Amino acid sequence: DVKVTQSSRYLVKRTGEKVFLECVQDMDHENMFWYRQDPGLGLRLIYFSYDVKMKEKGDIPEGYSVSREKKERFSLILESASTNQTSMYLCAITGISGNTIYFGEGSWLTVV
Amino acid sequence: GENVEQHPSTLSVQEGDSAVIKCTYSDSASNYFPWYKQELGKGPQLIIDIRSNVGEKKDQRIAVTLNKTAKHFSLHITETQPEDSAVYFCAARSGGYQKVTFGTGTKLQVIP
Numbered sequence: 296d297v298k299v300t301q302s303s304r305y306l307v308k309r310t311g312e313k314v315f316l317e318c319v320q321d322m323d324h325e326n327m328f329w330y331r332q333d334p335g336l337g338l339r340l341i342y343f344s345y346d347v348k349m350k351e352k353g354d355i356p357e358g359y360s361v362s363r364e365k366k367e368r369f370s371l372i373l374e375s376a377s378t379n380q381t382s383m384y385l386c387a388i389t390g391i392s393g394n395t396i397y398f399g400e401g402s403w404l405t406v407v
Numbered sequence: 408g409e410n411v412e413q414h415p416s417t418l419s420v421q422e423g424d425s426a427v428i429k430c431t432y433s434d435s436a437s438n439y440f441p442w443y444k445q446e447l448g449k450g451p452q453l454i455i456d457i458r459s460n461v462g463e464k465k466d467q468r469i470a471v472t473l474n475k476t477a478k479h480f481s482l483h484i485t486e487t488q489p490e491d492s493a494v495y496f497c498a499a500r501s502g503g504y505q506k507v508t509f510g511t512g513t514k515l516q517v518i519p
Contacts, residue, residue, distance in 0.1 A: 299450070335416070337496060337511040338451070354408075385450055394439065396507065398450030 297322050299399035301386050307405045314373040316402050318386030324397075327369035328353075328387040329361065332401070338385065344369055376406045409434040411499050413510030420487050421518050428513045430497035431479040437501040440473060440480050445494045445512075454495075455482070487517045 298321040308314050320327065328343040330353075340353030342361040350361050358380060362370045373380055386399040410433040420426050432440075438459040443451035457464045457471045457480065464471050468487075473480040484491055497510040 335511055337411075337413070338509040340507075387450075394441075394456070395453050396441070396443075396451075398443075398452070400448070400450050 297388070297397040299386055299388055299397050301384075301399040301402045303402050304400065305403045307407060308373075308376050310377060310406060312373075312376050312406075314376050314404065314406075316371040316373075316384055316386075316404070318369045318371070318399055320367050320369075320388045320397075322388060322390070322397070323366065324388040324390045325366075326389045327363065328389075328396070329359075329369070329371045330385040330387060330398075331355065332383040332385055341371065341384075373404075376404075378406050380404065381406045409437060409499055409501050409506065409508040411497060411508045411510045413497050413513060415513060416511065417514045417516070419516045419518060422487060422489060424487055426484045426487055426491070426515055426517075428482045428495055428497070428515070429479060430481070430499075430510050431477075432499040432508075433478065434499070434501045435475075435478065437499040439500040440471070441498050441500075441507075442471060442482050443496040443498065443509075445496065447493075451496055484515075487515075489517050489519050491515060492517045 300319045302317050326345050329341045330338045339355050344350045344363040360372045384402045387396045413430045441456035444454045445451040457473050468485045470483045495513045500507045
């Protein structure tokens with residue numbers, strides 16, 4: 296069974312705080328992604344990584360950065376959280392074929 | 408880039424009835440169309456997918472159809488059950504693994 300673990304399920308942070316969202320996978324998959332899910336907007340890609348230390352911008356990278364120091368771990372960083380970043384964040388992985396995307400359970404972030 | 412539209416945004420059906428969710432896409436180069444189901448509090452899970460060289464695919468009570476000429480694809484759920492209640496997302500992939508664009512989601516409610 297594929298395991299994509301997002302350790303923080305529910306977070307409340309203050310405006311201006313630095314926020315780290317962690318994602319760990321146990322499938323040795325190359326590709327890892329961070330999506331943001333908002334009602335009426337679906338899932339939007341923030342950043343993705345196809346290898347250690349490699350990263351590519353998705354559709355909405357502004358206000359976010361990422362880090363991938365180890366193959367199994369992909370972190371999303373909000374340098375200075377703002378209220379418009381209140382959302383559900385989903386980590387995902389795919390294998391080499393890139394077909395099936397496996398998602399984590401999601402991290403609900405509220406910025407006050 | 409790719410644009411995926413999904414309708415309806417909410418759908419209520421009586422248990423045992425059929426449900427149909429429709430999506431359109433804009434990029435004629437898109438060649439892979441997955442459908443995801445998201446239950447409350449969980450990440451989306453792949454339920455069925457179809458490639459551009461196939462017109463229809465079935466898996467028990469779920470079927471997906473693809474019309475490449477019209478650039479639309481649909482999810483059909485027959486004999487709906489309460490456990491089918493969830494949010495469903497369509498998606499289209501064009502080019503590489505990272506270029507997956509999701510629809511805005513359909514909240515399906517199956518009334519017992």
